Amino acid sequence: MKLTKSNFNLSCIDMANFLLGKILVRKFENNTISKGRIVETECYLGGIDKASHSYGGRVTPRNQAMFMPEGTSYVYMTYGMYYCLNISSKEPGAAVLIRALEPIEGLEQMENNRLKKMKNKNSSKKFKNIELCNGPSKLCISMDIRKENCNKIDLCQNDYLWIEEPGEKENFVVVTSTRIGVASAGEEWANKPLRFYIYQNPHVSKRDRKAEKNVEFPT
Structure with a gap:
């Protein structure tokens, strides 16, 4: 079942945890469909967050989607060549x-998309399953999520990119860790526990073994 607008009416931290285990669905122009289970998320808290594109409450052409209604996609380019997918929360x-x-x-389809992106188009490389989407830019390439086709869209009101409930709910343990690649925001914000991932899932981009020692298991 596709998530509705009310599902996204959450704070950023609550949404980051809520999305774990949910299914990201991409329908391509050739009508094929790819799906991936969300196993890792990261929060950017807006005006107060020195690592956020919207720090200080600034609105720019690039980050407008961050100020749009909850459940809106925000796709931006990083390093001048890769895309990342974000979802706006209620703040x-x-x-x-x-x-x-x-x-x-x-x-x-995911593998074909990854191969198309490679500089050597004649490469015979074969991607392992765990290599397809184990990073924010890798998943965007695999799902063909770009600023031109997937930015500023309501994830509840379109037929080519949405999030849905899994067929069977699975119990899992969540690891709370620091974000990746935000050292330039300063020590305080670089060390905020704003990354969440499913414990022992091999598709996570980077494990935090120190944080995993503090995981609380259900009794």
Whole structure:
């Protein structure tokens, strides 16, 4: 079942945890569908967050989606060549970065998309399943998520990119860790526990073994 607008009416931190285990679905122009289970997320808290594109409450052409209604996609380019997918939460300027997926359907299409992106078009490389979406830019390539085709869209009101409940709910343990690649925001914000991932899932982009020692297991 596709998530509705009310499902996204959450704070950034709550949404980051809520999205774990949910299914990101991409329908391509050739009508094939790829799906991936969300296994890692990261929070950007808006105006107060020195690592956020919307720090200080600034609105720019680039980050407008962060101020749009909850459940809006925010796709931006990093390093001048890779895209990242975020979803706006209910706080203005706050969004959740989707960091990693566990591919579950349409893996051939994902691999084809990854191969197309490679500089050597004649490469015979074969991607392992765990290599397809174990990072924010990798999943965008695999799902063909770009600023031109997937930015500023309502994830509840379109037929080519959405999030849905898994067929069977699975119990899992969540690891709370620090974000990746935000050292320039300063020590305080670089060390905020704003990254969340499913414990022992091999598709996570980067494990934090120190944080994993503090995981609380259900009794």
